[in-house]
Amino acid sequence: MNGGTIRRVVVVGNGIAGLTAADTLREAGFDGQLTVVGDEPHPAYSRPALSKALLLDGADLSSHKLPAAGHGADELLGVRAVGLDPDRRLVTLDEGTALPYDRLVLATGSRARRLSALPDELTLRGLDDALSLRGRLADRPSVVVVGGGPLGMEIASGCLASGCRVTVVSQGPPLTLQFGPYLADVFARAATDLGLTLVETELARVEGREGNARVVLHDGTVIEAEVLLSAVGDVPNTEWLAEAGLVAKGGDAVPVGPRGLVRPEVAAVGDLAAFPTPHGPRRLPFWTSAVEQAKVAARALLVGEEAPPLRFQPYFWTEQFGLHFKAVGRLPPEGEPSYIEGGPGGGPALMRWSHGDGTGTAAALNYRIPVPRLRRTAQAAA
Amino acid sequence: MKIILDRPRCEGHGLCEEAAPHLMHLDDEGELVLDVEQFGEADAGPANAAVRVCPVAALRVA
Numbered sequence: 001m002n003g004g005t006i007r008r009v010v011v012v013g014n015g016i017a018g019l020t021a022a023d024t025l026r027e028a029g030f031d032g033q034l035t036v037v038g039d040e041p042h043p044a045y046s047r048p049a050l051s052k053a054l055l056l057d058g059a060d061l062s063s064h065k066l067p068a069a070g071h072g073a074d075e076l077l078g079v080r081a082v083g084l085d086p087d088r089r090l091v092t093l094d095e096g097t098a099l100p101y102d103r104l105v106l107a108t109g110s111r112a113r114r115l116s117a118l119p120d121e122l123t124l125r126g127l128d129d130a131l132s133l134r135g136r137l138a139d140r141p142s143v144v145v146v147g148g149g150p151l152g153m154e155i156a157s158g159c160l161a162s163g164c165r166v167t168v169v170s171q172g173p174p175l176t177l178q179f180g181p182y183l184a185d186v187f188a189r190a191a192t193d194l195g196l197t198l199v200e201t202e203l204a205r206v207e208g209r210e211g212n213a214r215v216v217l218h219d220g221t222v223i224e225a226e227v228l229l230s231a232v233g234d235v236p237n238t239e240w241l242a243e244a245g246l247v248a249k250g251g252d253a254v255p256v257g258p259r260g261l262v263r264p265e266v267a268a269v270g271d272l273a274a275f276p277t278p279h280g281p282r283r284l285p286f287w288t289s290a291v292e293q294a295k296v297a298a299r300a301l302l303v304g305e306e307a308p309p310l311r312f313q314p315y316f317w318t319e320q321f322g323l324h325f326k327a328v329g330r331l332p333p334e335g336e337p338s339y340i341e342g343g344p345g346g347g348p349a350l351m352r353w354s355h356g357d358g359t360g361t362a363a364a365l366n367y368r369i370p371v372p373r374l375r376r377t378a379q380a381a382a
Numbered sequence: 383m384k385i386i387l388d389r390p391r392c393e394g395h396g397l398c399e400e401a402a403p404h405l406m407h408l409d410d411e412g413e414l415v416l417d418v419e420q421f422g423e424a425d426a427g428p429a430n431a432a433v434r435v436c437p438v439a440a441l442r443v444a
Binding site for chain 1: 391393394395396397399400403407408411412413427430431433434435437438439441442443
């Protein structure tokens with residue numbers, strides 16, 4: 001074991017990655033002092049729900065709620081970590097105090113990338129963002145969403161379902177970067193059939209003054225709406241780690257080893273961590289990645305190299321415009337799939353793409369299938 | 383201890399089946415079946431992992 005007795009573990013971040021790390025530490029037998037620091041006042045919640053059911057649910061405001069934490073940690077909520085001294089093993093908090101640790105989990109996640117500093121430009125990243133947007137939708141405002149990725153399209157779908165007039169401004173056809181042209185086309189047709197306005201552009205800016213912001217396209221076209229929202233990627237929350245020397249040079253993520261460790265006594269998991277992949281270190285900002293990374297890293301903090309490394313293929317899902325989509329394997333897949341069940345057209349279908357190297361991508365569209373079977377489908381010989 | 387399913391919340395992701403395959407599975411219709419509802423200390427780890435991994439909190443342990 002590295003670094004002597006483990007009496008105190010600090011987990012910075014109370015999203016699903018931090019929560020799972022804290023749970024796993026307990027499950028693996030750590031019975032010392034456990035402290036969880038979270039910058040939001042809320043208990044941990046399910047972030048994927050914010051842009052899906054939470055925008056839709058009638059009066060039900062519970063779709064994001066997770067079962068109460070069972071780890072029995074001291075929870076410091078509404079408190080932000082502002083610095084780390086890895087040599088003295090101290091985390092500094094914004095309230096002025098410092099927490100000593102024997103082991104540390106970095107799980108401060110990421111935040112929405114913005115196109116402007118204007119408060120008119122809304123983003124959807126946290127629970128407060130979602131509740132605030134949900135409140136705005138009650139008046140059925142016109143909405144423009146900048147960003148044609150899965151999040152932007154989910155938000156647009158929620159706004160449309162609330163009865164708003166919605167425009168999505170996308171760099172190229174929406175979802176193409178993530179899903180490839182074949183699937184992207186299925187989604188675009190479903191979206192436009194429901195009344196979504198799609199605008200493709202090379203570049204979009206958010207301009208204007210507070211109270212009067214608008215979207216300006218590369219050709220000068222101006223798009224105005226009562227609600228302006230951007231969904232243009234995320235930025236890891238790692239500024240507080242800059243002086244600790246744990247952030248990749250020229251980047252903003254924390255590179256980790258195959259067990260999520262930065263140093264023997266420090267782990268990084270979730271949206272801020274760049275795990276080794278066949279394509280180099282990559283952030284894998286998905287729900288299942290956060291969970292699996294946290295499990296592996298918590299055990300590695302306790303037993304080092306004896307803990308198994310991460311072996312994991314992320315699972316991705318989205319719900320939008322009446323389509324429920326699940327996928328395992330590399331995205332975007334190239335070309336057209338073979339149909340294991342169903343056929344083209346957006347109906348219930350189970351699809352597979354072969355990548356030539358023995359691996360594959362499996363995707364289910366409006367087709368209920370448990371993840372283990374979807375994984376087997378992805379791995380099946382072509 | 384007991385696993386409790388809030389069926390209307392279940393979206394059939396099946397991540398719970400992956401976490402605790404001997405306690406639950408999705409049937410051919412994609413509906414979650416709890417093969418073991420009452421479980422002992424030995425299964426507490428997988429059961430809690432199944433509860434935790436559900437992105438729609440359709441499961442809980444009581």
